[in-house]
Amino acid sequence: MTTQLPSPAPVTTGEQSPMPVPTPRGPLSDTLLRVLTWTADPGSLHASVADVVAAPSGSWLEHDDVQLALTCMYELHYRGLAGVDDDWEWQPDVLGARAALEQLVEAELRERVAVPDLPEGSSAQQVAAALFALTSADGGPSMSRWIARRADRSQLEELLVHRSVYQLKEADPHTWSVPRLGGAPKVALMEIQSDEYGAGDPERQHAALFATAMRGLGLDDTYGRYVDHVPAITLAHPNAMSMFGLHRRLRGAIVGHLAAFEMTSSVPNRLYGNGMRRLGLGPDVTEYFDEHVEADAVHEQIAGRDLAGRLVEQDPALAADVMWGAAACLALDGWWAQHVLDRWEAGETSLREPLR
DSSP: OOOOOOOOOOOOOSTTOOBOOOOOOSHHHHHHHHHHTTSSOTTHHHHHHHHHHHSOOSOGGGOHHHHHHHHHHHHTTTTOBTTOOGGGGGOHHHHHHHHHHHHHHHHHHHHHSOOOOOOSSSSHHHHHHHHHHHHHTOOOOOHHHHHHHTOOHHHHHHHHHHHHHHHTTTTHHHHTTGGGOOHHHHHHHHHHHHHHTTTTOGGGOHHHHHHHHHHHTTOOOOTTTTGGGSOHHHHHHHHHHHHHHHOGGGHHHHHHHHHHHHHTTHHHHHHHHHHHHHTTOOHHHHHHHHHHHHHHHHHHHIIIIIIIIHHHHHOGGGHHHHHHHHHHHHHHHHHHHHHHHHHHHTTOOSSSSOOO
16 A cells, blocks of 8 residues: 655745744754655655664764754644645654654653652642652752843843744643643643633733744744754753653653743743843843743642642542653753853853854
8 A cells, every 4th residue: 555645835924834944964854854845755764763773872862863853743743844745744654753763762761860759649739749849959050040140142042042942832732731631630721821822812922922032132033943053952852842742641741841841930030031131121022031920920830739730639640750741841951951051151152053
């Protein structure tokens, strides 16, 4: 039986425009992008993935070729890639290659991020208390303190470039978990997501506020514009979020991830805003960060108790993945921050390609 292949797609423009096709970073991403743009056979993906698996080199989370390939594969489930037909989203060869890469990434995360101590019980309050204890004890490098006290304008620009990979689709990876939940956890998630999406006002969507901040710093807010500029470790975190969100078996992990994400947001965003005001930047840049100071102080309570806590009450077997997903969130953010701060301490750019 022959697999029917998608036909070429027109390029669209506007607010929902797809991500520009990035530049390959190795033989795997090169093969993938040639497949998606009709210059290679889909079956060639299997050999490319096999070559990657057979020649591991360090961390998969810092493997540019692997992380870019995953970014492009996951993007097929979001806004798509410019000129790539939407039918590639479910093409068997692409899905098979993605699954093989996900196995590598998940195995590394499982090895490097241990499951923290589980709650003493399965009540919502006990789960929330365990999550707050975990996030409060996080000793990772503080990007927000650097921004508040030391960053210059070029470093602020780099920060927004890194974060644009996720922030311009903010909340979308967590939204994949909505149909996987029921009852109180679903209601809690929808309460958080409603705020993320502007509570009825499109201009107040957090992704839209972030785009405004980018423009205020003279950056291009085109969706996916800076994928070519950021290193693998920047791509790894949103890729992990997509992996958690797109797999029902990992629903505990995406819920735990969101809980940790919200619990570690309010104070850092206040420091980000303060650092930008220190450099004389106005509300067009700071509003996104100021918005999160108040919003996430509320969201952390909902995410810890009503979302994660109620989910574990419903299904105590998910407690380990809830805690692991939260720990993975902290670890991924810490590894990214360490990369950026190491470069800045050395007087170097944290990007693969300088902005100017």
